[in-house]
Amino acid sequence: MKLIDNQANIQAIRKISSQFQTVSMEIDELLSMVINTAAEIVGTRYASLLLVQDEKTKKLQYYQSSGHHMGELKDIEIPPGVGIAGTVSKTGRMIVSNDVQNDKRWYKKANEEGHVEVKSIACLPLILDKKVIGVIQFRDKTSGEEFSEQDIDVLGRFANMIPNFFQASQSRRALGQEFDRLKEKYMRRYTIVGESEAIQKCVTLAERLANSKASVMINGESGTGKELFAHLIHDRGPRQTRPFVSVSCGALPASILERELFGHEKGAFTSADSAKIGIFEAADTGTLFLDEIGEMPLDMQVKLLRVIQEESFIRLGGTETIKVDVRIITATNRDLEEMVREGTFRQDLYYRIHVIGITLPSLRDRREDIPDLVTYFLKKNTPEGQPIKKVGKSLRAHLMGYSWPGNIRELENSIERAVVLTDGDELTPDSFPFESQDAPIEVTVGASLKEANDAFRHTFITNTLKSTGGNRTKAAKILDVQRSYLSRLIKELQIS
Numbered sequence: 001m002k003l004i005d006n007q008a009n010i011q012a013i014r015k016i017s018s019q020f021q022t023v024s025m026e027i028d029e030l031l032s033m034v035i036n037t038a039a040e041i042v043g044t045r046y047a048s049l050l051l052v053q054d055e056k057t058k059k060l061q062y063y064q065s066s067g068h069h070m071g072e073l074k075d076i077e078i079p080p081g082v083g084i085a086g087t088v089s090k091t092g093r094m095i096v097s098n099d100v101q102n103d104k105r106w107y108k109k110a111n112e113e114g115h116v117e118v119k120s121i122a123c124l125p126l127i128l129d130k131k132v133i134g135v136i137q138f139r140d141k142t143s144g145e146e147f148s149e150q151d152i153d154v155l156g157r158f159a160n161m162i163p164n165f166f167q168a169s170q171s172r173r174a175l176g177q178e179f180d181r182l183k184e185k186y187m188r189r190y191t192i193v194g195e196s197e198a199i200q201k202c203v204t205l206a207e208r209l210a211n212s213k214a215s216v217m218i219n220g221e222s223g224t225g226k227e228l229f230a231h232l233i234h235d236r237g238p239r240q241t242r243p244f245v246s247v248s249c250g251a252l253p254a255s256i257l258e259r260e261l262f263g264h265e266k267g268a269f270t271s272a273d274s275a276k277i278g279i280f281e282a283a284d285t286g287t288l289f290l291d292e293i294g295e296m297p298l299d300m301q302v303k304l305l306r307v308i309q310e311e312s313f314i315r316l317g318g319t320e321t322i323k324v325d326v327r328i329i330t331a332t333n334r335d336l337e338e339m340v341r342e343g344t345f346r347q348d349l350y351y352r353i354h355v356i357g358i359t360l361p362s363l364r365d366r367r368e369d370i371p372d373l374v375t376y377f378l379k380k381n382t383p384e385g386q387p388i389k390k391v392g393k394s395l396r397a398h399l400m401g402y403s404w405p406g407n408i409r410e411l412e413n414s415i416e417r418a419v420v421l422t423d424g425d426e427l428t429p430d431s432f433p434f435e436s437q438d439a440p441i442e443v444t445v446g447a448s449l450k451e452a453n454d455a456f457r458h459t460f461i462t463n464t465l466k467s468t469g470g471n472r473t474k475a476a477k478i479l480d481v482q483r484s485y486l487s488r489l490i491k492e493l494q495i496s
Contacts, residue, residue, distance in 0.1 A: 083107025
């Protein structure tokens with residue numbers, strides 16, 4: 001007789017439970033382990049698992065079987081209420097029969113078609129959410145003895161485990177599908193589109209910086225995708241599974257920004273009913289993206305510098321020093337070097353956060369990417385199930401001739417609006433009404449793309465300088481670029 005004791009049961013269940021925690025463990029492999037372990041502990045010759053395959057007919061079909069009989073049993077279907085298995089499935093109550101051949105409930109067709117001579121059987125229901133999802137059968141003890149109460153108790157424990165595995169497997173599958181959906185959504189949101197040399201240089205540099213902890217400053221006009229590149233640096237580096245936390249330094253008053261960055265203790269101020277962790281704590285071991293860093297007040301710049309230097313801080317109203325490991329990425333559309341000279345930005349903080357810099361090109365400096373961006377944003381902003389609108393022949397030149405002062409953000413918003421408001425299946429220049437002062441500048445057809453781009457920039461910058469009386473600082477502010485960058489363009493384009 002097979003020795004059954006509590007220690008054996010505990011070890012077997014622990015083994016199965018630990019295996020189930022392994023993400024790579026497939027449900028079929030797990031079920032096979034369960035029924036084989038149960039059969040081994042009790043000492044039975046065969047074990048098989050039958051599942052309800054159709055909710056309407058309630059027919060049972062063999063799903064797994066120990067030994068070499070599965071091939072003979074797999075096509076056998078058992079109607080509800082027929083045979084021992086069908087009866088257990090219909091009633092939800094187990095049946096133990098130690099004289100199967102003389103048991104009127106025995107489904108002889110399974111015996112004949114499966115060529116399996118059965119003498120005794122223990123059949124138990126598998127119940128999930130009060131519904132029978134199948135049955136598990138154990139046949140013929142190797143010792144030739146009948147099934148005892150102790151045998152049934154052990155088999156019952158295993159039968160109770162199986163439905164939970166199915167439920168967890170379904171949840172895992174659903175979770176995996178949801179993860180894939182969210183991942184796809186995330187990748188769509190943070191996709192960098194464009195093959196131009198200007199943007200690819202930035203991508204290459206960002207990828208090189210990913211494995212470093214060095215602070216990175218991303219410069220660029222509003223709408224050029226600075227946060228997009230911050231995500232790229234985070235996602236390609238060793239911190240990709242850790243938090244990415246973003247805060248706009250220009251969106252909050254200094255007092256609130258301090259609370260957001262460093263958190264506060266209960267009672268630190270009038271409305272502090274409970275303690276709250278700050279953004280630095282939330283970003284611990286990950287990345288903190290400080291957008292619009294040029295808008296940060298001077299007194300906050302001092303506190304930020306201290307945290308970066310010491311990698312620690314104290315919550316507002318607290319006394320405990322909190323250590324953090326955070327990678328800092330900053331972004332700005334302002335000329336911080338000029339601000340340092342003017343005394344509106346701390347020089348020591350500037351050098352701390354500007355270890356390595358990335359300057360993103362404006363959309364007008366990478367016009368060759370506009371067709372790809374249009375295609376991408378059309379797909380992104382078309383509701384699921386609806387056809388994607390076509391791009392009219394004259395529209396591409398129309399869009400490439402526009403200055404796009406709002407850069408990629410303006411382009412996406414324009415496409416989203418056009419998709420909603422255009423009735424036909426094709427977008428035309430009429431779908432993109434530009435203001436007269438921002439109307440597309442005509443370029444000569446037949447010129448190379450670089451020549452057309454240079455001609456546009458020459459005309460656009462010249463007109464802007466005329467409007468400011470030749471004042472480069474004012475022109476740079478209107479164009480939303482750094483003055484030093486404007487000076488380089490004037491020299492490069494030979495603007496007099």
